[in-house]
Amino acid sequence: MTSVKLNNFQDIKSEVLGRITTRVWPPGELIPNEEDLAAEFGCSRATVNRALRELSDNGLLERKRKAGTRVVLNPVRKATLSISIIRHDIENRGCTYGYVLLQREHIIPPLVLSKTWGVPAKSKMLHLKALHLSNSVPYALENRWINTKHIPKALKIDFDVQNANEWLVQNAPFNNGDIAFSATNTDAKESEYLDVAQGAAVFVMDRKTWHDQAPITTVRVLFAPGYRMYTTI
Amino acid sequence: MTSVKLNNFQDIKSEVLGRITTRVWPPGELIPNEEDLAAEFGCSRATVNRALRELSDNGLLERKRKAGTRVVLNPVRKATLSISIIRHDIENRGCTYGYVLLQREHIIPPLVLSKTWGVPAKSKMLHLKALHLSNSVPYALENRWINTKHIPKALKIDFDVQNANEWLVQNAPFNNGDIAFSATNTDAKESEYLDVAQGAAVFVMDRKTWHDQAPITTVRVLFAPGYRMYTTI
DNA sequence: ATTAGTATTATGTATAGACATAATAAGAGT
DNA sequence: ACTCTTATTATGTCTATACATAATACTAAT
Numbered sequence: 018m019t020s021v022k023l024n025n026f027q028d029i030k031s032e033v034l035g036r037i038t039t040r041v042w043p044p045g046e047l048i049p050n051e052e053d054l055a056a057e058f059g060c061s062r063a064t065v066n067r068a069l070r071e072l073s074d075n076g077l078l079e080r081k082r083k084a085g086t087r088v089v090l091n092p093v094r095k096a097t098l099s100i101s102i103i104r105h106d107i108e109n110r111g112c113t114y115g116y117v118l119l120q121r122e123h124i125i126p127p128l129v130l131s132k133t134w135g136v137p138a139k140s141k142m143l144h145l146k147a148l149h150l151s152n153s154v155p156y157a158l159e160n161r162w163i164n165t166k167h168i169p170k171a172l173k174i175d176f177d178v179q180n181a182n183e184w185l186v187q188n189a190p191f192n193n194g195d196i197a198f199s200a201t202n203t204d205a206k207e208s209e210y211l212d213v214a215q216g217a218a219v220f221v222m223d224r225k226t227w228h229d230q231a232p233i234t235t236v237r238v239l240f241a242p243g244y245r246m247y248t249t250i
Numbered sequence: 251m252t253s254v255k256l257n258n259f260q261d262i263k264s265e266v267l268g269r270i271t272t273r274v275w276p277p278g279e280l281i282p283n284e285e286d287l288a289a290e291f292g293c294s295r296a297t298v299n300r301a302l303r304e305l306s307d308n309g310l311l312e313r314k315r316k317a318g319t320r321v322v323l324n325p326v327r328k329a330t331l332s333i334s335i336i337r338h339d340i341e342n343r344g345c346t347y348g349y350v351l352l353q354r355e356h357i358i359p360p361l362v363l364s365k366t367w368g369v370p371a372k373s374k375m376l377h378l379k380a381l382h383l384s385n386s387v388p389y390a391l392e393n394r395w396i397n398t399k400h401i402p403k404a405l406k407i408d409f410d411v412q413n414a415n416e417w418l419v420q421n422a423p424f425n426n427g428d429i430a431f432s433a434t435n436t437d438a439k440e441s442e443y444l445d446v447a448q449g450a451a452v453f454v455m456d457r458k459t460w461h462d463q464a465p466i467t468t469v470r471v472l473f474a475p476g477y478r479m480y481t482t483i
Numbered sequence: 484a485t486t487a488g489t490a491t492t493a494t495g496t497a498t499a500g501a502c503a504t505a506a507t508a509a510g511a512g513t
Numbered sequence: 514a515c516t517c518t519t520a521t522t523a524t525g526t527c528t529a530t531a532c533a534t535a536a537t538a539c540t541a542a543t
Binding site for chain 2: 526527528529534535536537539
């Protein structure tokens with residue numbers, strides 16, 4: 018019964034969202050097709066298309082050619098989270114960032130790693146351990162492997178002064194990667210570095226990145242207790 | 251030098267992505283405007299616009315009217331993660347889902363909660379504790395508060411047989427919410443429910459949802475050790 | 484010089500029309 | 514019945530054009 022003319026896709030998005038949440042169009046229901054909605058809203062089909070496409074991207078609608086658009090039965094809400102550079106996280110909170118390289122070695126990695134990356138078992142990789150500090154307090158402990166076969170330049174960089182994370186971002190672009198988040202109890206060494214009691218629960222991020230098929234780097238970051246990763250739906 | 255005609259926005263996206271990653275357009279650089287790119291790629295401006303808009307949504311480009319489009323200096327990669335219903339997570343792995351209600355009470359919540367939600371301090375809320383099982387093994391422990399002022403129906407539901415998560419999804423729609431992920435050591439009770447050693451590190455999700463301004467529910471879920479949340483960049 | 488007003492520019496979005504494509508339904512042939 | 518072909522339908526996308534809007538640069542008036 019909205020005879021109001023909706024002129025932009027944002028308005029249409031929220032109108033449609035409203036009908037979903039107020040169950041005018043309940044879960045599983047087939048909604049009118051784009052042409053009909055365009056007629057109802059007094060706009061073009063392209064505008065309706067964009068609104069519905071974005072809602073579909075957000076996981077609220079399911080769209081299939083010929084079959085039409087229906088409200089998702091079990092809305093799998095999609096949240097986007099920004100994986101930023103640790104220094105930015107810290108500085109955005111008004112704290113001063115600090116960085117310490119704990120360890121650097123060019124060695125043959127554990128078999129698990131060369132296996133999962135599909136690189137020869139005997140080829141060396143660059144292994145770095147570093148600590149990120151916020152106001153001189155341990156913030157995150159980073160354990161990184163760099164594929165020097167693909168990024169030989171990395172061997173010449175002095176990671177004592179240059180943060181590996183930031184150097185890689187600038188010098189070793191990647192186009193795909195995967196991330197896993199989990200929790201773990203710190204072992205003796207980790208708790209020492211992070212200055213917490215052994216066994217303290219810490220938030221963990223494991224990330225692997227590739228450029229096309231070539232592995233770039235894999236990193237495991239343990240965030241000091243109290244760390245929270247936020248997002249909105 | 252690509253004299254190949256790119257006819258769809260996907261091709262243009264990957265071409266532009268390629269130029270970013272191979273540093274033809276290095277971080278911080280201003281790239282040609284949409285019209286010029288359209289001419290180069292032999293397509294219309296609308297097509298270029300969509301490609302660039304999506305790359306901007308992914309956090310790779312920064313676009314400003316009049317100023318133009320430039321490659322982001324510190325690419326804050328954006329990962330989208332799907333917050334699904336726990337039962338789906340379990341069933342998707344081919345396991346059988348189980349659910350046990352541990353506790354149900356209609357009580358005045360802790361002051362912190364009524365404060366952050368802006369509800370009267372003396373008004374009761376529905377408090378539920380439940381355990382999600384995968385193949386009869388504890389998978390996640392859920393601690394939930396439901397705003398019965400806004401969802402009075404919830405008081406009449408038998409959450410012994412009906413999973414609160416799923417009932418709410420179907421009956422109490424929300425249009426915004428926020429989520430935080432963290433890690434914590436289990437206390438005595440939690441470790442008992444999850445059948446793990448006390449102090450075990452567990453992955454935690456805290457979620458609050460609203461419908462417009464009205465708070466719907468807040469839930470804290472502790473996932474049994476070993477849980478990992480995945481996403482890709 | 485400072486301010487107010489105007490022009491310029493690149494992105495943001497809408498529109499009408501066209502064709503492509505996936506999924507389904509209907510019909511024809513064996 | 515069964516398979517193959519042919520419509521039909523709704524979404525997916527492209528095009529050309531138009532105007533809106535934010536941010537900047539330029540210009541005239543005080």
